[in-house]
Amino acid sequence: MYNNQFSCYSYYNQSDFSLFNIRYSDTEQKFAGFSGVVTRIEDFYAIQDDASAGCYKLMALENIDMGQVNFVISPGTYFVDHQMIEVGDEITGFYDANAPAILIYPPQYPAIVIAKNSVYRNVTVDYFNNQLVSSDGNLKLNIAPSTKLILTNDQPFNRYPGKRNLIVVYGPTTKSIPAQTSPYKIIVLC
Incomplete structure (x- = not known):
């Protein structure tokens, strides 16, 4: 009789932390975006290290049609026009659609680019x-x-x-x- 056990690992352990240090090269990458209203911004503790405390944020977006998505904001996330984002702002977050993602609800993605929505651009x-x-x-x-x-x-x-x-x-x-x-x-x- 076989024992069908599968080992599970914490997704955000230190060895997997390279996910947030994504390197962009001249190769084609598939990007996806999610637009919504920012409902929450809080500190995110990717690693239990005092040096990274406060450097990562978790930004929750709510969209009436598509539900909720959480974006992990790292020091490498690019904010278009370097705009400050606050709760209540309508934004679009872009992420690598081919990168592995943890299977939780609401979905959680490392943000590559964040843009505040505008009618003029x-x-x-x-x-x-x-x-x-x-x-x-x-x-x-x-x-x-x-x-x-x-x-x-x-x-x-x-x-x-x-x-x-x-x-x-x-x-x-x-x-x-x-x-x-x-x-x-x-x-x-x-």
């Missing part, structure tokens, strides 16, 4: 190919002379942004397929 995070078309083929970027091209540390990016993971801040789009836009700002995830 759109934000998307995606892999853009050599022709600056998003991985789903729905958005094409046309770089204008006024488009700011920067890194996450606000330093200029002086190369062609194709074949990279990008944060794109843009306004109106055409009604073509794919929709086209001249972004206000492109932030390159290196």
Whole structure:
């Protein structure tokens, strides 16, 4: 007779903590986003270490149609326009859809990018190919002379942004397929 026992490990132990130190390279990555109202922000203790105390936050979002999601905010999470987020703000959190996730409710993901929602701008995070078309083929970027091209540390990016993971801040789009836009700002995830 076989004993069908499975060993279980704590998801956030120190050896698995590399999940929050995600490295972005020139490879295609699948991003997903969740929009909602921030209902709670609290400290998150990823490791029991005094040096990391207060450096990680747990941000709960509520969406009427899709329920609740928790985002783990790390020091590496990029906040678009470096805006402060408070309870009651409408935001969109982007995460790596291919990364492993713990099976709990509400779902909990390490946030890569957080953007405060606005009626005057759109934000998307995606892999853009050599022709600056998003991985789903729905958005094409046309770089204008006024488009700011920067890194996450606000330093200029002086190369062609194709074949990279990008944060794109843009306004109106055409009604073509794919929709086209001249972004206000492109932030390159290196």
